[in-house]
Amino acid sequence: MVPLSWYLALSAVLFTIGVVGVIIQRNIISLFMCIELMLNAVNLTLVAFSRFLGDVTGQLFVFIVMTVAAAEAAVGLAIIISLFRSRETINVDEADLLRL
Amino acid sequence: MLKWITLAPLIGALINGLFGKRLGEKVVGAIACLSVAVSAVLAFASFNQLTHASAGADGVRRVTDYFFTWISVGAFRADFAYLLDPLSGIYILFITGVGLLIHIYATGYMHGDPGYYRFFTYLNLFMFMMLTLVLADNLLLLFVGWEGVGLCSYLLIGYYIRKKEAGDAAKKAFIVNRIGDFGYMIAMFLVFTTFGTISFVDKPGAGGEIVRSFLVTAAAMPVEGLWVFGTMTAIALLLFVGATGKSAQIPLFVWLPDAMAGPTPVSALIHAATMVTAGVYLTARCSWVVTKSPTAMLVIAVIGAATAIFAATIGLAQNDIKKVLAYSTVSQLGYMFLACGVGAFTAGIFHVMTHAFFKALLFLGSGSVIHGMHEEQDIRKMGGLRKYMPITFATMFVGWLAISGFPLLSGFFSKDEILWRTFSTEALPPGVGNALWGLAALTALLTAIYMTRMMWLTFFGQERFGQARPGHSNDAHAEHTDADHAHAALGKPHESPAVMWIPLAILAVLSLIGGLVGVPAAMGGSNHFEHFLQPVIAEAQPFGHTTPVAHSVTRGEVGTPTIDGREAAASESHVAKSEEHHDTSTELGLTVLSVILGLLGIGIGIAVFSKKPLRKMPKTLEEKYYVDEIYEDAVIQPIEHLSRDGLWKVVDVKIIDGFVNGVARMFGDISGVLRYTQSGFARSYAAVILLGAIIVIGYFSYIALR
Numbered sequence: 001m002v003p004l005s006w007y008l009a010l011s012a013v014l015f016t017i018g019v020v021g022v023i024i025q026r027n028i029i030s031l032f033m034c035i036e037l038m039l040n041a042v043n044l045t046l047v048a049f050s051r052f053l054g055d056v057t058g059q060l061f062v063f064i065v066m067t068v069a070a071a072e073a074a075v076g077l078a079i080i081i082s083l084f085r086s087r088e089t090i091n092v093d094e095a096d097l098l099r100l
Numbered sequence: 101m102l103k104w105i106t107l108a109p110l111i112g113a114l115i116n117g118l119f120g121k122r123l124g125e126k127v128v129g130a131i132a133c134l135s136v137a138v139s140a141v142l143a144f145a146s147f148n149q150l151t152h153a154s155a156g157a158d159g160v161r162r163v164t165d166y167f168f169t170w171i172s173v174g175a176f177r178a179d180f181a182y183l184l185d186p187l188s189g190i191y192i193l194f195i196t197g198v199g200l201l202i203h204i205y206a207t208g209y210m211h212g213d214p215g216y217y218r219f220f221t222y223l224n225l226f227m228f229m230m231l232t233l234v235l236a237d238n239l240l241l242l243f244v245g246w247e248g249v250g251l252c253s254y255l256l257i258g259y260y261i262r263k264k265e266a267g268d269a270a271k272k273a274f275i276v277n278r279i280g281d282f283g284y285m286i287a288m289f290l291v292f293t294t295f296g297t298i299s300f301v302d303k304p305g306a307g308g309e310i311v312r313s314f315l316v317t318a319a320a321m322p323v324e325g326l327w328v329f330g331t332m333t334a335i336a337l338l339l340f341v342g343a344t345g346k347s348a349q350i351p352l353f354v355w356l357p358d359a360m361a362g363p364t365p366v367s368a369l370i371h372a373a374t375m376v377t378a379g380v381y382l383t384a385r386c387s388w389v390v391t392k393s394p395t396a397m398l399v400i401a402v403i404g405a406a407t408a409i410f411a412a413t414i415g416l417a418q419n420d421i422k423k424v425l426a427y428s429t430v431s432q433l434g435y436m437f438l439a440c441g442v443g444a445f446t447a448g449i450f451h452v453m454t455h456a457f458f459k460a461l462l463f464l465g466s467g468s469v470i471h472g473m474h475e476e477q478d479i480r481k482m483g484g485l486r487k488y489m490p491i492t493f494a495t496m497f498v499g500w501l502a503i504s505g506f507p508l509l510s511g512f513f514s515k516d517e518i519l520w521r522t523f524s525t526e527a528l529p530p531g532v533g534n535a536l537w538g539l540a541a542l543t544a545l546l547t548a549i550y551m552t553r554m555m556w557l558t559f560f561g562q563e564r565f566g567q568a569r570p571g572h573s574n575d576a577h578a579e580h581t582d583a584d585h586a587h588a589a590l591g592k593p594h595e596s597p598a599v600m601w602i603p604l605a606i607l608a609v610l611s612l613i614g615g616l617v618g619v620p621a622a623m624g625g626s627n628h629f630e631h632f633l634q635p636v637i638a639e640a641q642p643f644g645h646t647t648p649v650a651h652s653v654t655r656g657e658v659g660t661p662t663i664d665g666r667e668a669a670a671s672e673s674h675v676a677k678s679e680e681h682h683d684t685s686t687e688l689g690l691t692v693l694s695v696i697l698g699l700l701g702i703g704i705g706i707a708v709f710s711k712k713p714l715r716k717m718p719k720t721l722e723e724k725y726y727v728d729e730i731y732e733d734a735v736i737q738p739i740e741h742l743s744r745d746g747l748w749k750v751v752d753v754k755i756i757d758g759f760v761n762g763v764a765r766m767f768g769d770i771s772g773v774l775r776y777t778q779s780g781f782a783r784s785y786a787a788v789i790l791l792g793a794i795i796v797i798g799y800f801s802y803i804a805l806r
Binding site for chain 1: 779780782787790
């Protein structure tokens with residue numbers, strides 16, 4: 001049986017890739033996918049603990065995360081589309097209205 | 101019923117104020133006069149009710165009318181409630197009576213004025229405020245009326261809104277009065293902290309017990325020594341500061357002559373007959389406090405006498421017919437305060453009433469002259485008018501004799517009463533009364549002289565108005581461009597319409613016989629006036645006696661309503677009265693002397709001014725002793741200098757603005773640094789979040805692993 005630490009290590013790797021991606025990526029689509037990656041890394045952790053501790057609460061929690069992530073994706077994509085319509089770009093650095 | 105006396109003019113003011121513009125002159129005038137007429141009828145009915153009312157435990161007849169409790173905080177209570185007693189009774193009679201006549205007169209005088217409805221709105225509002233002032237049953241409600249009449253006075257002095265002079269005069273009146281109001285307010289606070297109430301009548305308190313009126317409590321207090329500045333002296337003097345503002349006494353009299361910039365009916369009603377006597381009313385109303393302080397009595401008497409003679413000398417040299425009357429009013433008000441100061445409050449109130457008759461008459465007469473002369477106010481440009489305006493002349497003739505103290509006319513009785521009471525006063529240090537009598541008698545002489553000068557220059561002698569007049573420089577009706585001024589060019593004076601001379605005639609009759617209600621005992625009269633007022637007015641202490649005549653009431657034993665300071669005071673005063681009878685010969689001698697002085701004044705006036713009517717008067721008098729200039733240099737300039745160079749340029753600009761701007765700059769600087777964090781790059785925000793997360797996780801890891 002695969003030990004818990006492997007799952008946790010994989011999840012940590014995925015999360016780190018996600019974080020780094022959010023910070024270095026300029027393409028808003030990639031950025032968005034990196035956020036999904038971080039969410040799913042957390043999901044993996046939750047499922048792994050649930051399995052090893054024999055408690056289904058963790059799995060239920062994952063469903064909630066996935067539901068919210070779906071909603072977030074819908075809203076996020078809508079924002080991206082309207083951003084593209086108004087600015088003709090998907091580069092986040094160009095969406096800088098708040099800058100002085 | 102009392103409330104309708106005041107509410108009728110208020111309703112009139114509301115109707116005229118809201119709809120007057122569309123109603124037209126006739127309706128506006130009718131509403132204004134009708135509302136005051138209703139008020140007058142009710143006032144006379146209430147007065148009748150008062151004379152038939154049974155006297156209270158303290159010997160005072162009262163009719164009260166409770167509206168609602170205005171303010172009730174802790175022990176402090178101020179009702180909106182009216183009190184009719186002999187003092188306020190006399191006031192409402194002449195306020196509504198003279199007020200009605202002046203309203204009727206004004207419908208004629210203001211004919212054709214574009215601000216007709218505005219004028220009557222203010223005038224009705226004034227009636228409401230003035231009646232509230234005299235009917236108020238506590239100091240705070242009195243203050244409402246006090247400020248209200250001040251407001252109306254301001255509005256009406258500045259009635260000719262296109263004239264800068266009128267606006268300036270209005271502001272001057274308002275600001276000078278504000279100085280007096282300051283004294284009034286402090287006095288009111290002192291009364292509350294000292295007595296725990298500001299009511300003129302006994303009221304049920306919060307716990308069902310009776311809270312004694314502060315006047316009753318004061319009646320039982322010991323008299324303070326001369327030059328001892330105790331609470332009573334402080335209250336009395338501060339009330340008098342208020343009175344000097346409203347009633348134009350030295351040093352706050354300067355606004356009244358300027359107030360003549362308003363329309364003449366206003367001068368007659370507000371600045372001669374009613375409002376300016378509010379100070380006398382206040383002093384008489386609080387006589388129970390004032391008599392406890394010989395210091396205050398002395399100050400009031402001296403200021404009164406000084407004002408009387410000061411204003412009379414200025415009146416000698418004025419050329420504007422209304423200015424002569426204005427200084428005359430200041431001078432007569434001085435008499436009234438002199439009376440209060442020597443403890444003859446009833447004589448002061450008597451003079452208030454007779455003065456209301458003859459001075460309203462003289463002012464309305466002067467208005468009629470001004471009207472007939474096509475807005476000419478300079479008596480040097482009149483003369484010989486009795487031919488053209490016989491009715492105005494006849495009525496003003498009566499006023500002239502009345503103010504000069506011609507025997508058996510109204511002014512004679514009241515003025516003589518004041519002179520006699522001043523001479524014989526025991527309330528002031530020995531000798532002071534006689535000295536003040538000297539001043540007052542000299543003032544009587546001067547009064548006769550300047551009134552004769554005014555009458556002579558206006559109605560007798562050569563006609564001086566035919567000569568070329570340089571335009572309408574003195575035009576009081578700047579907005580008055582009516583058709584009846586088309587024949588102004590003809591320059592012929594004309595008699596005023598009936599609506600104007602009928603009030604004059606009625607006032608003339610009142611000036612003739614108005615004094616008969618108070619014929620002193622020495623002349624075989626019974627002095628109804630004094631006996632009627634006696635219960636509400638305190639008897640002055642003979643100078644040097646410090647124990648109160650009223651000894652029975654202390655604040656502890658309020659439960660015994662039958663024994664009362666006032667009653668004790670009244671009964672003792674009756675004893676004192678009966679002892680006074682022996683020296684009627686002195687009183688009659690002084691009366692003869694004052695008659696001689698009055699006639700002498702008229703004689704001097706005629707002798708001097710019939711030969712040379714345009715005689716040059718002393719420059720100092722013509723320039724009013726330069727009081728305005730002195731105030732300008734001594735008060736206004738320093739204040740302006742302090743305000744501009746001290747308060748504005750240093751305190752405001754440097755300190756206050758500096759502080760506010762400093763705070764703003766500080767936040768600006770901090771924000772300038774912080775704004776570098778707001779790069780607008782979403783990814784850098786993400787990095788900051790990450791950094792934060794690492795710090796938080798690191799911190800907890802550190803704690804856990806330690």
